Amino acid sequence: MNTNTIKHVVVIGNGMVGYKFCEKLIAKQKNEHRFTLTVFGEEPRVAYDRVHLSAYFDGKTADELTLAPTDWYAENGITLFLTDPVVAIDRERKQVRSHHGVVVPYDYLVLATGSGAFVPPVAGVEKDGVFVYRTIEDLDLIQSYARNARAGLTRKGAVLGGGLLGLEAAKALLDLGLDEAHVVEFAPRLMPRQIDDAGSGVLQRQLESLGLTIHLSKSTQQITGDEAITGMQFADGSHLDVDMLIISAGIRPRDELAKASGIDTHARGGILVDDFLQTSDPSIFAIGECAVAHHMIYGLVAPGYEMAEVVASRLMGTEKEFKPFDMSTKLKLIGTDVGSFGDPFASGPNCRTIVYENKAKGVYKRINISADGKELLGGILVGDADQYNMLLQTCKNKTVLPPDPEDLILGSRGGEEAGAGVMALPDDALICSCEAVTKGMLCHEIAENGHTSIDGLKKVTKACTGCGGCTPMVKDLIQSVLKQQGVYVRNVLCEHLEYSRQELLDLIKINGLKTYNAVLDLFGHGDGCEICKPAVASILASLWNENILEKGRATIQDSNDRYLANIQKGGTYSVVPRIPGGEITPDKLIVIGQVAKKYGLYTKITGGQRIDLFGAHVGDLPNIWEELIAAGFESGHAYGKALRTVKSCVGSTWCRFGVQDSVSFAIEVEERYKGIRAPHKLKSAVSGCTRECAEAQSKDFGIIATEKGWNLYVCGNGGIKPQHALLLASDIDKATCIRYIDRFLMFYIKTADPLTRTATWLNKMEGGISYLKAVVVDDVLGIAADLEREMQQLVDTFMCEWTEVVENPHLRQRFAHFVNAPEQKDPAVHFESMRDQKRAREWV
Amino acid sequence: MEAISIHQDKQTWHAACRVEDIPADGGACALIGGRQIAIFNFSRRGEWYATDNECPHRQQMVLSRGMIGSQGDDPKVACPFHKKTFSLKNGQCLNDDGYRINTFPVKVENGIVYIGV
Numbered sequence: 001m002n003t004n005t006i007k008h009v010v011v012i013g014n015g016m017v018g019y020k021f022c023e024k025l026i027a028k029q030k031n032e033h034r035f036t037l038t039v040f041g042e043e044p045r046v047a048y049d050r051v052h053l054s055a056y057f058d059g060k061t062a063d064e065l066t067l068a069p070t071d072w073y074a075e076n077g078i079t080l081f082l083t084d085p086v087v088a089i090d091r092e093r094k095q096v097r098s099h100h101g102v103v104v105p106y107d108y109l110v111l112a113t114g115s116g117a118f119v120p121p122v123a124g125v126e127k128d129g130v131f132v133y134r135t136i137e138d139l140d141l142i143q144s145y146a147r148n149a150r151a152g153l154t155r156k157g158a159v160l161g162g163g164l165l166g167l168e169a170a171k172a173l174l175d176l177g178l179d180e181a182h183v184v185e186f187a188p189r190l191m192p193r194q195i196d197d198a199g200s201g202v203l204q205r206q207l208e209s210l211g212l213t214i215h216l217s218k219s220t221q222q223i224t225g226d227e228a229i230t231g232m233q234f235a236d237g238s239h240l241d242v243d244m245l246i247i248s249a250g251i252r253p254r255d256e257l258a259k260a261s262g263i264d265t266h267a268r269g270g271i272l273v274d275d276f277l278q279t280s281d282p283s284i285f286a287i288g289e290c291a292v293a294h295h296m297i298y299g300l301v302a303p304g305y306e307m308a309e310v311v312a313s314r315l316m317g318t319e320k321e322f323k324p325f326d327m328s329t330k331l332k333l334i335g336t337d338v339g340s341f342g343d344p345f346a347s348g349p350n351c352r353t354i355v356y357e358n359k360a361k362g363v364y365k366r367i368n369i370s371a372d373g374k375e376l377l378g379g380i381l382v383g384d385a386d387q388y389n390m391l392l393q394t395c396k397n398k399t400v401l402p403p404d405p406e407d408l409i410l411g412s413r414g415g416e417e418a419g420a421g422v423m424a425l426p427d428d429a430l431i432c433s434c435e436a437v438t439k440g441m442l443c444h445e446i447a448e449n450g451h452t453s454i455d456g457l458k459k460v461t462k463a464c465t466g467c468g469g470c471t472p473m474v475k476d477l478i479q480s481v482l483k484q485q486g487v488y489v490r491n492v493l494c495e496h497l498e499y500s501r502q503e504l505l506d507l508i509k510i511n512g513l514k515t516y517n518a519v520l521d522l523f524g525h526g527d528g529c530e531i532c533k534p535a536v537a538s539i540l541a542s543l544w545n546e547n548i549l550e551k552g553r554a555t556i557q558d559s560n561d562r563y564l565a566n567i568q569k570g571g572t573y574s575v576v577p578r579i580p581g582g583e584i585t586p587d588k589l590i591v592i593g594q595v596a597k598k599y600g601l602y603t604k605i606t607g608g609q610r611i612d613l614f615g616a617h618v619g620d621l622p623n624i625w626e627e628l629i630a631a632g633f634e635s636g637h638a639y640g641k642a643l644r645t646v647k648s649c650v651g652s653t654w655c656r657f658g659v660q661d662s663v664s665f666a667i668e669v670e671e672r673y674k675g676i677r678a679p680h681k682l683k684s685a686v687s688g689c690t691r692e693c694a695e696a697q698s699k700d701f702g703i704i705a706t707e708k709g710w711n712l713y714v715c716g717n718g719g720i721k722p723q724h725a726l727l728l729a730s731d732i733d734k735a736t737c738i739r740y741i742d743r744f745l746m747f748y749i750k751t752a753d754p755l756t757r758t759a760t761w762l763n764k765m766e767g768g769i770s771y772l773k774a775v776v777v778d779d780v781l782g783i784a785a786d787l788e789r790e791m792q793q794l795v796d797t798f799m800c801e802w803t804e805v806v807e808n809p810h811l812r813q814r815f816a817h818f819v820n821a822p823e824q825k826d827p828a829v830h831f832e833s834m835r836d837q838k839r840a841r842e843w844v
Numbered sequence: 845m846e847a848i849s850i851h852q853d854k855q856t857w858h859a860a861c862r863v864e865d866i867p868a869d870g871g872a873c874a875l876i877g878g879r880q881i882a883i884f885n886f887s888r889r890g891e892w893y894a895t896d897n898e899c900p901h902r903q904q905m906v907l908s909r910g911m912i913g914s915q916g917d918d919p920k921v922a923c924p925f926h927k928k929t930f931s932l933k934n935g936q937c938l939n940d941d942g943y944r945i946n947t948f949p950v951k952v953e954n955g956i957v958y959i960g961v
């Protein structure tokens with residue numbers, strides 16, 4: 001191309017959108033060079049990520065926030081002037097002049113001057129200690145002023161404005177170490193443009209629990225103090241003492257230069273543009289927060305980026321329109337989730353509203369649905385915004401809603417597949433709105449080009465590099481596409497062992513392998529990891545029942561198994577002796593008390609009817625166990641993926657309702673299955689009658705006495721997702737009950753994926769409980785005898801792991817914090833005292 | 845065992861422990877000049893590594909008790925608490941860009957493990 005036709009573009013403003021425009025124009029003219037670029041920036045540094053400005057207080061450096069280094073501009077032939085705002089535009093001569101007197105002619109001019117903080121005309125805003133929150137320099141000023149806090153001078157801060165940015169700023173004040181952080185809002189609710197009164201109420205309680213103080217319906221009349229601020233005076237006569245104030249009352253578009261140059265601006269501020277972002281002067285465009293498009297200022301980065309795209313395309317000859325843009329938002333960084341999308345306030349006859357509120361948990365969710373129940377119009381999420389992305393997409397793409405739309409916010413019951421929802425979206429659904437990346441583009445990169453990690457996709461599509469809100473959804477998408485391709489159907493362990501747990505168990509068994517390295521040498525590659533090591537450890541234990549700490553197996557165990565104790569906050573361990581069925585003699589109780597006193601342990605009765613001793617130094621563990629074992633205790637395996645406890649009610653021995661001796665049976669069951677390693681922990685209980693005081697129906701296997709014998713329930717679960725156990729067999733005698741449990745447990749051990757509780761295992765099992773019954777009770781697979789034999793072998797080879805360690809000096813020696821100073825305890829361990837005992841020091 | 849220090853170049857080599865003090869394919873912590881250092885005997889690769897014992901995520905003194913392994917070709921250790929993993933070569937956290945630990949050179953001579961600090 002003839003160099004004479006190379007045109008010159010000047011960009012005023014090197015903020016997020018101005019930068020994005022340069023990036024896009026450079027990318028688009030890779031093959032034909034049509035434009036040269038000059039950029040003027042008023043700030044002293046190159047464009048940085050303003051959206052994540054608050055991360056600066058969390059230790060992100062200015063460099064880390066930079067969007068592209070100065071070199072990038074040079075490499076792409078962009079002339080960059082920083083700390084040098086443009087002060088005049090000569091539209092006749094088509095040239096701009098900067099503060100330092102640089103004059104540059106243009107063929108096209110792009111105004112990307114952004115906005116500044118709007119400072120309301122309140123008397124006293126000029127005082128020391130009053131700040132705005134917009135640039136890195138602002139944050140530096142705030143930080144150094146707040147430093148006085150340490151000297152005791154600045155104790156109380158306030159933010160004027162309870163919107164999105166105001167709340168972010170208020171959180172920053174707390175993080176800076178002020179004693180009090182107040183939010184003063186003029187409207188009767190927080191985030192008045194995004195959430196409703198009820199949502200605001202829930203949010204307010206959440207924020208108050210974080211330590212913020214919220215003042216609503218407060219009109220500030222005056223900022224008091226001599227040189228520096230000392231307080232705020234409100235119209236209702238009340239007063240608030242503060243040492244510093246951040247004003248966050250909205251934004252004011254930077255249209256002063258445009259105005260002075262005779263370009264049309266809006267009466268309330270902002271540069272007027274048409275659908276092509278052209279101003280009243282055809283060679284001048286305005287993009288980002290300084291522009292008024294479709295009668296509004298778009299105060300978010302995603303629409304700004306879209307504007308950059310529209311103008312860059314236009315200059316390259318592709319006509320594109322800037323369409324009204326979605327203003328949905330999700331608040332980050334504040335310690336509680338808030339989301340608002342579509343029309344959050346929709347009401348009236350054409351709309352149905354579904355609200356879910358859980359005051360105790362601080363959760364409020366509202367969705368607005370069209371009267372015919374087909375379309376999602378908008379909604380609000382406070383306290384739990386996990387479904388935000390899904391809902392936003394459903395709303396934007398007008399996806400037809402399921403028959404029970406309340407499931408959208410309540411979550412459907414039953415084992416719904418993570419990510420199944422993403423695949424239901426159309427290909428042109430915008431997943432990353434900051435970078436305008438659609439589902440189709442992502443799927444293409446995942447499926448065709450093999451980019452199956454977030455990092456890879458970031459590089460090729462730029463998705464997840466803007467506000468980051470789309471990351472969870474992109475993750476789901478990767479999962480779902482891979483699943484569709486059949487890649488994950490086998491559910492392999494990890495990159496080192498590409499087998500399912502069940503396949504691996506069979507391979508290890510057939511080949512008689514007893515160490516991890518042997519397994520890896522034969523069937524894997526690489527050097528293993530924290531996923532396959534404990535999985536293989538569990539298989540080896542389930543198959544051979546040898547001591548888990550021998551033959552190089554110690555280092556493939558999770559930390560808990562490696563030290564035969566549960567690691568707790570601060571790095572100390574807890575000790576849990578087995579108390580079968582929850583029955584214990586007074587003498588044994590006394591020993592526990594004595595040991596706890598001697599080693600300074602915190603004691604608590606657990607939910608599984610035994611006693612947990614917390615706060616033991618790793619080096620004390622063998623001594624503690626030596627004393628416990630001498631008194632007749634055994635390991636309780638609280639650290640292992642193994643049977644925990646068999647809880648029992650007192651049953652017919654004392655209870656006037658009891659029909660069977662539940663305690664004796666519980667002890668028998670616990671003694672039988674103790675120490676057996678499984679894919680996950682196992683819990684059990686036995687109740688003496690149908691009143692079910694032992695809560696057997698919430699256990700992996702639970703037994704309830706009947707007049708005629710026992711009912712056996714399986715696959716129940718407490719925990720994160722409670723699930724009732726299902727009846728496997730009724731009115732059976734003890735021996736049959738034990739046989740069924742043998743088969744059930746062994747079948748689970750052999751077929752479940754790693755870290756899968758029995759409830760989840762059953763949920764994933766094709767045929768569900770009827771199939772399980774057919775295998776365990778009716779023996780349709782003809783494996784019952786094998787399962788029983790294998791279980792009996794595990795029962796016969798039981799050894800108390802702690803007894804072995806206590807008696808083996810070689811194993812015992814591994815229980816030290818410092819190899820070169822075994823007597824010395826970890827000096828980093830600290831405790832606090834609480835209710836006459838100690839507790840782990842809180843982590844930060 | 846007493847910590848013996850040998851000065852050589854700018855680095856000071858500290859005798860930390862005997863080879864057999866550190867379990868194969870595992871780690872242990874040594875106290876070196878008041879500093880807690882995790883030493884890993886990656887016997888599967890025939891390599892030794894040393895890093896901070898403290899996990900920067902929640903400041904827990906536990907990395908020596910973590911499982912070691914590899915990601916691609918990179919040797920790594922996983923914190924037992926929340927499974928942040930760190931490259932044993934350069935200390936970079938592999939699943940959270942925001943964290944990094946210090947690494948130290950290791951040499952083994954006559955059955956003694958030396959750490960350069």
Ligand SMILES: Cc1cc2nc3c(=O)[nH]c(=O)nc-3n(C[C@H](O)[C@H](O)[C@H](O)COP(=O)(O)OP(=O)(O)OC[C@H]3O[C@@H](n4cnc5c(N)ncnc54)[C@H](O)[C@@H]3O)c2cc1C
Binds near residue numbers: 013017053298301
């Ligand atoms: C704390 C904070 C948090 C935010 N969080 C979010 C969020 O979570 N999500 C979201 O979407 N958005 C968020 N935003 C808004 C987002 O940062 C803006 O939408 C975006 O930065 C707008 O980009 P811009 O380029 O239009 O303006 P800016 O980034 O403000 O850039 C404009 C630049 O032009 C310069 N300039 C002005 N006049 C001149 C002149 N005459 N000559 C030369 N240079 C000039 C200015 O100094 C400035 O550097 C947040 C903003 C802040 C302050």
Ligand code: SF4
Binds near residue numbers: 649
């Ligand atoms: S379950 Fe029945 S037997 Fe057991 S304590 Fe309750 S009422 Fe008594």
Ligand code: SF4
């Ligand atoms: S419920 Fe949570 S906090 Fe309580 S013991 Fe279990 S994991 Fe810990």
Ligand code: FES
Binds near residue numbers: 923
């Ligand atoms: S303390 Fe190490 S990962 Fe959390």
